Amino acid sequence: MSYGLGKRRSKLGRWFDARGMKQGWLIDNAGVNKNTASALCNDPNYSPTLPTIRKIIKALRRIDPNVNASDFWDV
Template sequence: MFGTGKPRTKLGKWLDKKGVTQSWLMKKSGLNKNTISELTGDKNRLPTLRTMQKVIKALREIDPKVNSNDFWDV
């Protein structure tokens, strides 16, 4: 849980820990607000391969070692 008491996924918790906003991720990844919101708050939401690639590419600007296994069991 973070801030407003909403549940957070591994991705959401990582963003919180790093001080990264969902808006930043939205701009860097080119994904829409709803997709980012679902990926950071809905533990049942699995991204498509293309969406996962966009997220990881953006996050590697912050941590070059990050990979999809850090957030999703794929």
């Protein structure tokens, strides 16, 4: 499935798109670098490490307290 300008998006990328959020939010709030944020949002096959998943979920729960890692990755 493609969003925007024909880019492939991961489940996390689509979650951000649905809320009108940018990857920069992930960089600023989860403490991941730009390359990791890009892979997380654009590569449906990217598998982050468990510590990275924890940082991301902690940050996302500020927006949606019901979000779980299993919403985005097979954990």
